[in-house]
Amino acid sequence: MSATAWAWLVLLFPLLGSIVIGLGFKALPAKAAGAIGTIAIGLAFACGVAALISLLGEDPEARHHASSLWDYASVAGLDIKLGIFVDPLSVFMVLVVSGVSTLIHLYSYGYMQSDEGYHRFFSYLNFFVFSMLLLVLAGNFVLLTVGWAFVGFASYALISFWYRRETATRAGMKAFVINVVGDIGLVLAAFLIFRELGSFDYGTVFEKAPQVFTTNEWTVTAICLLLLVGAFAKSAQLPLHTWLPDAMEGPTPVSSLIHAATMVTAGVYLIARTHVLFELAPTAADVAAFVGLATLLVAATMALVMTDLKRAIAYSTMSQIGYMIMGVSIGAYSAGMFHLMTHAFFKALLFMAAGSIIAAMANDQNIDRMSGFGRAMRFTSFTFVCGALALAAFPGSSGFFSKDEILAYAAARGGMYVIFTVLGYAGALLTAVYSFRLVFRVLHGEPCDEARELIETGHVAHEAPKNPATGEPEDTDVGFPGSEHHIAEQSAPMRVAMGVLAFGAIFAGLVQIPGVDDVVTKFLDPVWAGSPLAAIEPSTLADWEGLGIGGVIALLGIGIAYVLYVARPELPGQLEARLRPLHTLFANKWYFDEAIGFLVVRPALGIGRFANRTFERLVVDGIVTGTAETVRGAGGVVRAVQSGFVRSYALLLIAGFAGLALYFLLSSS
Amino acid sequence: MSIEWYIVLSALLFATGALGILLRRSPMVILLCLELMLNAGNLALVAFSRMVGNGQGQVFAVIVMVIAACEVVVGLGLIVAIFRRRLPLNVDDLRELRG
Amino acid sequence: MEEVLFFVAAIGALGGAIGVIAMRNPFYSVLALIVHLFSLAALFLLLTSAFVAAAQVVVYAGAVMVLYVFVVAYVGGGGESAWEPIPGQRFLAPLLGIALFIELAVAVLSSSLLALGTDGPDVPAGFGDPAAIGRLLLEKFLVPFETSSLLLLLAAVGAIVLASNRRIEEGDTSS
Numbered sequence: 041m042s043a044t045a046w047a048w049l050v051l052l053f054p055l056l057g058s059i060v061i062g063l064g065f066k067a068l069p070a071k072a073a074g075a076i077g078t079i080a081i082g083l084a085f086a087c088g089v090a091a092l093i094s095l096l097g098e099d100p101e102a103r104h105h106a107s108s109l110w111d112y113a114s115v116a117g118l119d120i121k122l123g124i125f126v127d128p129l130s131v132f133m134v135l136v137v138s139g140v141s142t143l144i145h146l147y148s149y150g151y152m153q154s155d156e157g158y159h160r161f162f163s164y165l166n167f168f169v170f171s172m173l174l175l176v177l178a179g180n181f182v183l184l185t186v187g188w189a190f191v192g193f194a195s196y197a198l199i200s201f202w203y204r205r206e207t208a209t210r211a212g213m214k215a216f217v218i219n220v221v222g223d224i225g226l227v228l229a230a231f232l233i234f235r236e237l238g239s240f241d242y243g244t245v246f247e248k249a250p251q252v253f254t255t256n257e258w259t260v261t262a263i264c265l266l267l268l269v270g271a272f273a274k275s276a277q278l279p280l281h282t283w284l285p286d287a288m289e290g291p292t293p294v295s296s297l298i299h300a301a302t303m304v305t306a307g308v309y310l311i312a313r314t315h316v317l318f319e320l321a322p323t324a325a326d327v328a329a330f331v332g333l334a335t336l337l338v339a340a341t342m343a344l345v346m347t348d349l350k351r352a353i354a355y356s357t358m359s360q361i362g363y364m365i366m367g368v369s370i371g372a373y374s375a376g377m378f379h380l381m382t383h384a385f386f387k388a389l390l391f392m393a394a395g396s397i398i399a400a401m402a403n404d405q406n407i408d409r410m411s412g413f414g415r416a417m418r419f420t421s422f423t424f425v426c427g428a429l430a431l432a433a434f435p436g437s438s439g440f441f442s443k444d445e446i447l448a449y450a451a452a453r454g455g456m457y458v459i460f461t462v463l464g465y466a467g468a469l470l471t472a473v474y475s476f477r478l479v480f481r482v483l484h485g486e487p488c489d490e491a492r493e494l495i496e497t498g499h500v501a502h503e504a505p506k507n508p509a510t511g512e513p514e515d516t517d518v519g520f521p522g523s524e525h526h527i528a529e530q531s532a533p534m535r536v537a538m539g540v541l542a543f544g545a546i547f548a549g550l551v552q553i554p555g556v557d558d559v560v561t562k563f564l565d566p567v568w569a570g571s572p573l574a575a576i577e578p579s580t581l582a583d584w585e586g587l588g589i590g591g592v593i594a595l596l597g598i599g600i601a602y603v604l605y606v607a608r609p610e611l612p613g614q615l616e617a618r619l620r621p622l623h624t625l626f627a628n629k630w631y632f633d634e635a636i637g638f639l640v641v642r643p644a645l646g647i648g649r650f651a652n653r654t655f656e657r658l659v660v661d662g663i664v665t666g667t668a669e670t671v672r673g674a675g676g677v678v679r680a681v682q683s684g685f686v687r688s689y690a691l692l693l694i695a696g697f698a699g700l701a702l703y704f705l706l707s708s709s
Numbered sequence: 710m711s712i713e714w715y716i717v718l719s720a721l722l723f724a725t726g727a728l729g730i731l732l733r734r735s736p737m738v739i740l741l742c743l744e745l746m747l748n749a750g751n752l753a754l755v756a757f758s759r760m761v762g763n764g765q766g767q768v769f770a771v772i773v774m775v776i777a778a779c780e781v782v783v784g785l786g787l788i789v790a791i792f793r794r795r796l797p798l799n800v801d802d803l804r805e806l807r808g
Numbered sequence: 809m810e811e812v813l814f815f816v817a818a819i820g821a822l823g824g825a826i827g828v829i830a831m832r833n834p835f836y837s838v839l840a841l842i843v844h845l846f847s848l849a850a851l852f853l854l855l856t857s858a859f860v861a862a863a864q865v866v867v868y869a870g871a872v873m874v875l876y877v878f879v880v881a882y883v884g885g886g887g888e889s890a891w892e893p894i895p896g897q898r899f900l901a902p903l904l905g906i907a908l909f910i911e912l913a914v915a916v917l918s919s920s921l922l923a924l925g926t927d928g929p930d931v932p933a934g935f936g937d938p939a940a941i942g943r944l945l946l947e948k949f950l951v952p953f954e955t956s957s958l959l960l961l962l963a964a965v966g967a968i969v970l971a972s973n974r975r976i977e978e979g980d981t982s983s
Contacts, residue, residue: 684804688894690730694904701911709918710814713924715851716916718818722825724909729829731901734888737834737880741841745825748848748868751860759855760921762929767860767936768944768952774867775956779963781872785879786970792883801893 043098044107046091047126050134051173053083058166065159074152077162078145081169085138092131100566103127106179106243113182117238125179125242129567132377132560133176133309140301140384141169143537147392148293150531151399155291161201165297168194172302176309180240181230184310188226188270191306192219195298199290211286218283222273226310229266232259246316253320264317264324267310271328275307275361277335282633284358288350288405292395295350300357300387305380308364312373312567319371319571328369333463336362338630340470344477345626348405349394352478356431357387359471363446363464370457371573372449374561378552379446381560382438385544386430392528392538393424397482399525401490407478412487416494420528421483423538428479430545432472432598435591441549443468448554448586452578461586465593472597473604480605554583715756722749734799736791740784747777814854820847834885838876845869857936 057080061073068076095103108123124130145165152161171194175187193216200212234240236259237248253260271277276284276299287299298304311318311328318325339359346352360383367376397413397420398405414421430439447468450460487495528534551559568574578586604611616623625631681692722745729742751770758766791798824844831837845868852861892898916924923929934940945953 682807683894684807685894686800686804687731687734687897691894691897691900691904694727694731694908695900698904698907698911701915702907705911705915710811710854711925711927713917714814714818715855716924717913718821718851720909720912720916722821723912724905725822725825725829727908728901728905731897731904733829735834735885737876737883737885738828738837741828741834741837741876744841744872745828745844748845751864752848752851755852755855755857755860758857759928759931760923760926762931762935764936764940764944765948767857767941768949770857770860771863771941771945772949772952772956774863775960778867778872779959781875782963782967783970785875786967788879788883790970798883798885799888 041090041094042105042107043091043094043126043131044105044124046087046094047124047130047134047177048107048109049087050084050091050138051124051170051177053080053087054166054170054173056080058163058170061159061166062163065163068159070153070158071149073159073162074145074149077166078142078149080166081138081142081145084169084173085135085142088131088134088138091126092135095126095128095131101569103566104243106241108179118234118240120180120182120240122183123179123241124177124183126177127567128564129309129312129377130176132381132564133305134173136381136384137169137172137176137302140388140541141165141172141297143540144293144297144301144388144392146533147296147395147537148291150533151293151395151526152291153526153531157201161198161291164194164197164201165293168198168298168303172306175306179242181233181242181245182240185223185226185230188274188306189223191274191303192216192223195219195287195303198294198298199287201290201294205289208289211283211289215283215287218273218280221280222270225266225269225273229263229270232263232266236260236263242313246314249316249320253317255320256323257320260317261321261324264314264321265327267314267317268324268328268331271307271310271365272331273307274310275304275365276358277307277331277362277365278338279632279636281335281339281358282629282636285351285354285629288348288354292350292391292398295354296388296391296395299354300391301384304357304361305364305384308361308368308376308380311365311368312377315368315373315568315571315573318369319573325369329366329457329460332362332365332367332369333460333467334362335359336366336467337463337470340467340474341626342629343474344470345623347408349398349407349410349478349482350391350405352407352474353387353390353394356390356471356475357383359467360387360431363443363467366460366464367446367449370450370453370460371571371576372446373568373571373574374558374564375442375445375449377564378560379439379442382430382442382545382548385541385548386427386437386439389423389538389541389545390427390431392534392541393420393427396420396526396528396534396538397424399527400494402525407481410482410488410491411485412483412491414483416487416491417527417529419535419538423528423542424483425479426542426545428475431475433468433590433594434598435587435594436549437546438544438549440587440590440594441552441554444586444590445552445554445583447590448578448583449576451586452582453573453576465589468590469593469597469600472594473601476598476601477605480601484606554587555580712756712760716753719749719753719756722746722752734801736784736788736798736800739800740781740788743784744777744781747773810854813850817847817850817854820844821851823847832888835877835880838873838880841876842869842873845873855936856931859936859938859941862938 057077061068061076065073104125104127106123106125108121110122112120112122114120145162148161148165152158155161168191171187171190173187175184175191178184178187196212196216196219199215200209202208230240233245237245237252239245239248249260269280273280284299284304288295290298318328336359339355339362343352343355343359346355360379364376364379364383367373367379396417397410400413400417400420401410426437430437433440433443443464447461447464450457450464526534528538551557552561565574604615628634726742726745726749729745730739733739733742751773754766754770754773756766758764758770788798791803796803821844824840824842824847827840828837828844831840845864849861849864849869852858852864
């Protein structure tokens with residue numbers, strides 16, 4: 041079968057899984073629903089592998105196919121097909137997305153077991169994977185927007201999965217609204233593309249763009265800036281990032297899948313896919329790179345002081361995506377995608393391990409209360425450390441190779457771009473510090489109460505469920521979150537999933553050792569064929585220099601963390617006291633939420649209030665009610681004629697006749 | 710007498726019948742006034758038949774008499790039915806069909 | 809001679825009409841109508857319509873009026889109250905009646921039918937005879953003739969239905 045046929049199957053299985061589970065939730069037992077969901081994504085991954093094999097069997101130059109099922113809209117110059125585009129980039133994304141998703145489904149199979157909404161969870165999760173695969177496989181901007189919007193919806197449905205929690209629903213709405221802002225950018229960009237180039241289809245657009253646009257013409261810059269709006273909203277970059285920490289209200293597998301490995305990488309994919317346009321608008325590309333850099337640093341500072349475990353990891357995601365955005369904006373396309381892959385592994389792993397720990401803590405996510413889990417949960421701690429090592433870019437781990445490849449490219453491009461390398465290394469230092477801050481705070485030290493209970497009795501802590509953010513008691517009669525808490529040590533599916541990801545987190549870097557092999561780069565090269573930026577390649581020596589500096593920085597960061605949290609635990613308190621203003625700034629998330637609330641939310645609410653109280657009540661209601669009252673009044677008047685008196689009817693009849701006769705007499709005289 | 714006298718008389722009788730319908734309340738008398746109007750029409754028809762010179766107007770008048778007879782039959786049947794049901798024989802009191 | 813007969817008959821007809829609308833007792837109204845019908849028959853005779861005059865007396869005054877007399881005897885009939893529930897009726901009705909008469913008269917008198925001013929053309933001897941009417945009924949106006957007999961049948965059936973001795977249910981005023 042051809043690669044495109046496999047690609048259609050990739051889309052089919054998750055959709056089928058979602059529909060089957062969604063419609064059959066009454067008939068299917070819980071385990072069956074989980075199994076169907078996992079197998080559906082597993083089949084999608086298998087088809088992705090088949091598509092990969094099919095592609096590899098072809099000539100590198102010819103590895104791009106478009107295939108469409110039917111014409112979606114063919115009118116007035118528009119020709120939109122329901123079409124997919126299969127090339128190394130989309131197959132790469134398909135493999136990453138479906139692979140990590142399969143493992144996360146496996147993890148959820150165990151983790152969400154006692155949740156009443158089990159079926160709903162898997163149906164939504166499958167739908168999300170379908171949407172994400174649709175996004176990466178889309179062959180034209182319309183289908184891309186469709187997948188983009190579906191992903192936004194699935195994210196909303198999954199964030200507010202425990203919908204009885206007010207914080208969860210609010211977080212879901214916040215995420216959705218900010219995503220919609222991004223959608224607007226994407227749709228406007230698509231409109232502009234159609235207006236300038238006359239088509240939505242990838243092949244046509246990327247072929248015609250260099251011919252139609254001159255470099256830095258305002259139209260192509262506008263298109264790219266609008267695409268960036270979409271990318272930043274979806275990938276949680278400044279200033280559209282405020283939804284990501286709140287999105288941690290969703291269950292941990294959701295955070296792991298959507299907010300680590302897949303949805304947030306959609307922005308990176310978008311920029312990589314439309315790299316032709318970005319190369320024609322270097323200003324926009326530079327804007328993107330600087331935003332990525334800013335996000336990288338700001339998020340790292342915020343992660344340094346976060347006390348909520350999942351939110352700390354969320355900020356780390358923001359920071360790493362900043363790296364990726366930076367990478368694909370300055371031209372390090374393959375490096376950026378490679379970092380996307382390794383990040384998917386270790387970030388999903390980190391979330392999974394964090395989920396296990398939070399379960400042991402009876403859904404309490406505050407690291408101030410956690411300590412000493414290293415002894416209580418060996419497997420979880422091991423995987424957690426694997427993920428943290430990869431995140432910190434410890435020499436030899438996957439993150440080590442991927443992150444430093446981006447920075448080496450920036451140095452090789454030279455000129456202004458050296459800033460990215462320098463500040464990127466600064467960010468790497470911060471990354472190492474905060475990742476091992478988490479490791480030492482949670483795993484090291486004297487076991488906290490829950491950990492001790494686990495060591496002594498093997499029993500997972502269990503208390504009346506409370507909303508971790510507000511501390512209010514929650515109602516689990518509707519079943520969620522589940523009454524049981526599942527940790528990895530007691531659940532085989534969770535262990536398998538985490539084990540595979542730990543392996544990937546540590547060893548996945550070996551496919552891109554500079555000078556030795558560059559599997560990913562070679563595979564993805566045909567996608568950027570003809571791009572001047574992709575042709576820039578740092579020399580192997582420069583690569584190894586970069587790796588060396590990166591390794592040193594990582595070890596330095598781990599050392600700083602060790603000093604701060606193990607050797608001299610009184611230091612963090614002193615530092616905090618000394619740098620209080622800075623600490624407050626970081627802890628309050630740089631006041632972005634407050635700023636957006638003041639600049640955007642309050643005016644919007646004010647307009648809404650005006651519209652409701654004044655306009656709606658006076659104008660609209662006035663017109664509608666006024667019309668109704670007029671009609672009723674007129675009807676009342678007319679009704680009085682129907683008195684029921686036959687003689688008055690006769691009077692009217694004769695009067696009418698007399699009048700008519702008078703008229704005819706007069707008109708004929 | 711020229712024909713116009715008969716026609717004017719017929720108009721006068723017709724108007725009188727209409728006046729009776731408007732003023733009287735008993736259904737009996739209203740039916741009688743309807744008879745008046747029909748007969749006024751008959752008079753006009755016969756007068757015109759005389760004016761034209763063929764008998765068609767007279768045939769028309771005979772048929773009108775038949776119609777009037779049928780109408781009287783039904784009308785009187787209605788009055789009897791109303792009386793049987795002990796309803797007031799007064800068109801002003803029989804006014805349920807109103808808006 | 810003809811004029812005198814005309815005026816006598818006309819006064820009789822008009823008197824009868826005014827008697828119908830003015831008498832309080834419905835029985836007296838019926839009697840007034842009978843006088844009116846006889847006067848009309850005289851007028852028909854003046855217009856050389858013998859058959860119509862005869863039919864008027866026999867059918868109308870003879871049969872239809874007998875029906876009326878029977879029903880008035882059965883129903884009885886009191887006077888009507890003086891109060892008028894419909895506002896304006898007492899004032900508008902005469903007005904409209906007069907307006908109607910004037911309009912009809914004017915319409916006829918000012919029409920271009922010049923023959924109205926004459927006595928009518930000379931008619932053959934058998935004009936208005938039963939033979940002439942009969943011939944017309946059976947030759948030219950056969951269909952209306954048959955249809956009207958059908959109508960008579962319908963009316964008879966309707967009368968029987970209306971007057972049948974159905975059981976009167978309590979409160980069944982809107983059957």
